[in-house]
Amino acid sequence: MKIIEIIREVVAEFTLGKEFAVEHPADEKMGDFSTNAAMVLAKELGRNPRELAVDLVGKLEGNKKLRELVEKIEPAGPxxxxxxxxxxxxxxxxxxxxxxxxxxGDSDFMKGKKVLVEYSSPNIAKRFSVGHLRSTIIGQAIFNLYKHSGAEVTNDNHLGDWGTQFGMIIAAIEEDENFDWNSADINKLEEIYVDFNKRMEEDPELRTKAKEAFLRLEKGDASARSIWQKSVDISMKEFDEIYKKLNVDFENTLGESEYESLMPEIIEEAKNKKIASVGEEGALIVEFLDERGKEQMPPAMLVKSDGSTTYFTRDLATVKMRLSNPELKSDVYVYEVGGEQRLHLKQVFVTANKLWPEETRIVQFVHVAHGRMTNEGQAMSTRKGNTIKLEDLLGRSKNESIGKMINVKSFDGEEEMVETEKVFKGMKMSEVQDISEKISIGAVKYNDLKRSPGMDYDFRWDEAMSMDGNSAPYLQYVYVRTRGILNKSGEKIDKVMSDNKEFTNDDERNLARWLLLRFAEGEVVESAAKNFAPQQLCAYLFETAQKFNGFYERNKVIGVKNQSLRLSLTLLVGEVIKKGLEIIGIETVEKM
Structure with a gap:
């Protein structure tokens, strides 16, 4: 049992069932853990909280479990x-x-539970833009956090492979008698989409043509289906290459089209249960009214007036399949989708609860909404053609990481500028390429993950490429530094153990407290998972790196009486950084 759990269990014996907190004090000089139990209980008993805290300390000091773990217990403040x-x-x-x-660092708070995380979800026939990066890497980080929290986890790449946009592509390709599929790639498909959108602004008839083409696709028209399938194949080839670079894997890749057969059944069920009704213009809608008939949310369209389905229909079908398919059925369903979909997903979840009350009663739907990303102050839009392409970003990042001047500190504490040629001397070009790719991809991922998912931010090249401060390259460098110290000591890494049985100063003690009572006991991972907040793990890793650098500057590690303990702490810092980066999808490097 973890130390914090033992403290909580013992304190609970004296709190009459009242809720209380056990946390780390903001000032580490005030101890390792602190509880507000006396203040909570004082309200119930009508006593002075400070006096009650003194009484409780006396009782806690007599507990055998606590005496084995705790050096001292003291009342503090109010x-x-x-x-x-x-x-x-x-x-x-x-x-x-x-x-x-x-x-x-693993937690087990989700043991016995299953979690499904939906993320990435790019649109077929559109290049994978940096805008999709947020969902992909945040979703993968959340997937990993729950995997390391004891849950059985699966994921789903819910591809945007259905909808009116395919009507545009089908209509455009059908009118081009010279279109050559042999030379077609995703760039060409996106050009067709952008061009058709521009032409629709001048010719409204094209919008009707696109709607008719999508309706033919839904009804199984051979020409429309053929164009659609070829577009899917071309797009998936590019997406798979990008996922490989990002080290992202999906157990399920189910596009909106996968749920086509379920939609008629859901539409009928919604009508039979009087959840859906015909709107003013003939569309089938779902209204959200309270008991007095007051509108709680705008209505959602289930079927358009022309008979075609909507995102709402397809997302309800997705829920239906996930609730019934044993491979997908879960206790928690996490949707990592942009914040602009808040209303839509709320409508989907509320409607799902009405349609299938028994199935949804015991599950949880969570929308982790990522904020908008702008490009140098401009909103990104495929229609307008001003997106940053992910492959361009990764390529530029890789080139800059190879040519970067890396500001490091040598092992004797002196600062020096080390050129990449010196760092990589004697290495094969393939090794240089591998290291630079890990550094560059890590830089791009961490640049996003260090922020709250819901935060809007402006994408800027200089920040994404930064190799200093709160960045993945900085953390990767500190990891390399720990390995260098261990290698210099001559000790075999797998044999490093803390032979010394006591701390010789507060630097050793405080670094151990930071590593053990937060990360090693699973607290950091558990908190980040519960709050769907990878940025919490990033913040912890950055502070760990800073604390270690401060420790190393003030304390010699090799050739001192307490070398064994200090090497153990150095090794543990490296392992914590490596594991933490692994959880958020970033690889470490052995040279830098």
Whole structure:
């Protein structure tokens, strides 16, 4: 059992069932853990919280479990109770953490539960833009966080392979008698889409033509289906190459078209249960009214007046399949989708609860809404042709990482500028390419993940390419630094253990507390997963790197009496950074 859980369990014996918190004090000088239990209980008992805290400390000090773990317990401030973990417990936990290997930092709070995460979801016949990067890497990070929280996890790349946009592409290709599929690629398909949109502004008849083409696609027209399938094949070839570069894997890639057969059944069910009704213009709609008939949300369109389906229809069909298919059925369904879809998804979830109350009663739908990304202050739009293409970004990032001057500190603490040629001396070009690709992709991913998913931000090349400060290259460098120290010591990494049985200064003790009581006990991963917040893990890793650099500047590691303990802490810092980056989808490098 984790230390924080033991403290919470013992304190709960004296709180009369009242909810209370056990947290880390903001000031580490005030202990390792702190609880507000006395202040919560004081309200119930009508007592002075400080006096009650003093009484509770006396009772807690008599608990055998706590005496084995805690050095001292003290009342603080208006009624907090602070706990200090014993040094020998921390020393022991260093070796336990190093022995945990791939389980280091994992939580088990979701054990026995299944989670499905939907993310990425690019549109067929459109190039994969940087705008899709947010959903892809945030979704993958959330998937990984729950995987390391004890849950059974699956994912779904819900491709945008159905809808009116295909009517535009079908109409455009059918009118071009010279269109050559042999030379067609996704760039060509996007050009067709952009050009058709521009022409629609001048010729409204083209919009009607596109709607008719999509209606033919839904009804199984051979020509429309052929164009659609070829577009899907061309698009997936590019997407798969990008996912390989990003180290993103999907267990399920189910486009909107996969749910086509379910839609008629859902439409009938909605009508039979009087959830859907005919609107003023003949469309079939779902209204959201309270008990008094007051509108809670705008109505959602289930079927258009021309008989074609909508995103709303297809997303309801998606829910239906996920609730009934054993491979997809889960306890929690996470939708990592842009914030502009908040209303839409709320309408979908509410309607699903009405259609299938028994099936949805015991599950949770969560929308992790990522904010908008602008390009140098301009909104990105495929229709307007001003998106940043992901392959362009990754290519530029890779080139800059190879040619970058890396500002590092040598092992004797002196700062120096090291040219890439010096760092990579003696290495094969393939090795240089591999390292630079890991650095560049890490830089791009972390640039997004360090922010709250819901945050809007302006994409700027200089920030995305930054190799300094709160960035993946900085964390990768600190990892390389820990390996360098260990290699210089001559100790075999897998043999490093803390032979010393005591700390010699507060720097050692505080670094151990930071690593063990937050990350090694699974607290960081659990909090980031519960809050769908990869940025929390990023913030922890950045602070870990800073704390280690400060520790190393003030403390010699090799050739000192406490070398064994300090090497263990150095190794643990490297392992924590490596594991944390792995969870958010970023690889470490051994040279930099």
């Amino acid at each position: 009624g907090f109770i602070n706990f200090w973990v014993k040094d020998e417990v921390l020393i022991k936990k260093i070796d336990e953490a190093l022995a945990a290997k791939e389980k280091l």
